[in-house]
Amino acid sequence: MITSYQRFGMPIPVVVAGTRFGQFYAEAVARNPRFELVGILARGSQRSVEVAERYQVPLFTDVDQVAEVTKFVCVAVGTQALGGQGTELGICLLQTGLDVLMEQPVHYRDLVQLARAASMSKRNFHVGDLYLNLPAVRQFVKMFATLSAISPPTHLVCELANQVCFPLAHLLVKMTGGAKPWSFTEAVAEPDAPIVQLGGKIAGIPVSFTVHNTVGAEVADADMPLLFGITVGFGSGRLSLRDPHGPIEWHPALTLPADTLIPADLGCHPSTLLDQDTTCFIPPNPLSLREALARQWVDALSMDMDAWRKSTASGRAVGLQRAFAAAELWHEMTSRVGAPRPVAAAAMGIDWETVEIARLRSMAWPQIAAESNVTSVASAVAGLDRAAELSMAALLGMHAELRTGMLLADLLDSVEVCPATAHIPRRWIRRLQESGWLTTVDGLVQATPRLRAHLDDLWMAADRAWEEAKQGWNHRLGSPQVLSYFRSHLENLADLMAGKMNAVNLLFVEGSTEQAHALYRDTMIAACLNQYIGAHVAELAAECREGLRILEVGAGTGATCDVILDNVNDLDPASLAEYHYTDISSFFFAESRARHRGDGRIIHHVLDLQDPRAFIQLDSQFNVVVAAGVLNNVVDVVEVLSRMRRVLAPDGQIILSEAFQESALMLLTQAFMMSEAYDLRAATDTMFCTHDQWLASFEAAGLSCIEHWPPDDHPISVLGQRVYILIAPENQQQEEL
Ligand SMILES: C[S@@+](CC[C@H](N)C(=O)[O-])C[C@H]1O[C@@H](n2cnc3c(N)ncnc32)[C@H](O)[C@@H]1O
DSSP states (O other), rough: OOOHHTTTTTOEEEEOSSSSSHHHHHHHHOOOOOOEEEEEEEEOHHHHHHHHHHHOOOOOOOHHHHHHOSEEEESSSSGGGGSSSSHHHHHHHHHHOOOEEEEEEEHHHHHHHHHHHHHHHTTOEEOOHHHHSSSSHHHHHHHHHHHHHHHHOOOEEEEEEGGGGHHHHHHHHHHHHHHEEEEEEEOOOTTTTTTEEEEEETTTTTEEEEOOOOOSSTTTTTSOOOEEEEEEETEEEEEOOTTOOOOEEEEOOOOOOOOSTTTTTGOOOOOOOSSSSOOOSSOOOOOOOOHIIIIIIHHHHHHHHHHHHHHHHHHHOOHOOOOOOOHHHHHHHHHHHHHOOEOOGGGGOTTTTTHHHHHHHHHHHHHHHHHHHHHHHHHHHHHHHHHHHHHHHHTTTOTTTTOBBBHHHHHHHHHHOGGGGTHHHHHHHHHHHTTTTTTEEETTEEEEEHTTTTTTGHHHHHHHHHHHHHHHHBBBHHHHHHHHHHHHHHHHHHHHHSSSSSSSSHHSSGOOOHHHHHHHTSHHHHHHHHHHHHHHHHHHHHHTTOOOOEEEEEEETOOHHHHHHHHHHHHHHGGEEEEEEESGGGGGGGHHHHHHHTTTEEEEEOOOOOHHHHTOOOSSSSEEEEESOOOSSSSSSSHHHHHHHHHHEEEEEEEEEEEEEEHHHHHHHHGGGGGOOOOOHHHTTTTTTOOOHHHHHHHHTTOEEEEEOOTTTTTGGGGOOEEEEOHHHHHHHHHHH
């Protein structure tokens, strides 16, 4: 039946019943221009009052009130099977003359009652299942169909949480065109195990299910170990949907040719399977659960609403047969698997603080870096620079006068600075000139047309640029946490500049080192440089009979130390005699001591590189002196390098990792933690030594660089940091004498 709303293209008024999952529907309605949210139907709890307020619609507690404002209701209230009253509510709404879209799961018995009520009152009833509409699931269904048309699937392997058994059954019904005939073996479970195994056949395809048969003791679906994943076997390989949000993977089958010479002749064997990647990920973009819930779920519900709208118009109940089959299959599976075991949320054992996903990801950084290309990394860096530059322009208060031009001194005067930050606006202006945002005409600083286009709302332009930069940064160069840390400088720029806030507090929020770990360990550049240093030190350790004596200065959070220790210990723990873990502050030592508890080789002490007495107190010579991301912090690198040389054993090496180029991002962030240098950088008025300045500084300190990494053509070279390996020829000569 076509309603007058549809006929005239007006949005269809909708009421959403239920306010827990119902909020997703409310959001979907709010975002779908073909519908208009006109009320919330609930029992009147505090949450329902808040939801109605949030969407600025009335809260109804009675079905008759709903009938006065709409003919369409989305019901997101648990059905009888989940101990809720969704079924009764759905029947009541249908009998009152309203169309109903009801969110899964719905028990077969309830479906029969609801379908009957719909048919008797000539109303449209539709079962919603957002999972079937998720992009990865839809893609998987299409791929499954394509492959099945070529060769029939050999088997299915499914892993699921019992809470999503209905959508998985629904998906299997969709994939196999009805799932029937099906059969099951007896379920198998160890007495206390959280999982139950179930075998059988679906549409004649052998299948095995691993069901996580637990349920949140308080809220059934608040804590779930997983949603579901399916692997389908084909003669030529396996197609896997790892999670309803992806990824989809293809693993080719291993079919070794019957040749005599393997692997010698593999290279010339004609099998195309042998040429396939061992794993192919589709799609490549990772998605956070936050993004999945806020975006994909809402969009998926919106698709169900559109399907419901169309079926209302055509008078045909679309997908109801499939929902019936899914409900039947669901019932069969859950009755075999048995009642889930209630588990208290804490017992689910997930302490997200300690699940260091970023750490796991950082282990893959060297590989990701090797597979990246210079252009993509360079464009991500350019995006960050653009965002940083627009933010600088915004803070400098680029105003109308810049259209015609203003004196540099006036521009500088417009920013409140303290002695420690006085150099920063000057550098910002130079940076903006170099990158084409500002120019100088007749002695006046002027906005270029590029900047003029944004002058009216620079903060908004900067915000947009940061959002764009996110695409290049998140999970490609570092974690979202690092980008948030960079951006946290923006909210505090005026205070940082005026010296009213210490930038260190933005990095170590409330004393936590979490952000610093994300920055110093878990960015692509940090992980790659640290890994390079770790491997290099392990090589030195392999050659050192007495065990290496290592001094690390500015060891901070231990990002480099930990990688070195991993590498050296893998080789042979005895290949390390002592590791002096030092920093200007003892702030980091407690965490490090806890990490290295019981390891007598690690000695913690304070060492200030800029204190001439600090090195004299060290009574020994070291095989390796490490300084990772530290030396640019000192005001005279030559002086400090010379001190480091003096504690170096004759065949010792100094290993540095350092920035070698200016960056707008650093000028906006790290600059607030650094002092103005009076070494070679003073002449160029820069924060970081260039590559040539580093080489000149090494030479001036009696050191010679025997290696640096990465080379210029490496994908990460555009990130502007590298490892320098130095020796002291003078020390070696003295030893020979
Ligand atoms: C940019 S962080 C380097 C990251 C560090 N390697 C890590 O893994 O956390 C700089 C480190 O150098 C230390 N530092 C700064 N100035 C120093 C100085 N004058 N002497 C010794 N350490 C210093 C800081 O305390 C900080 O831990």
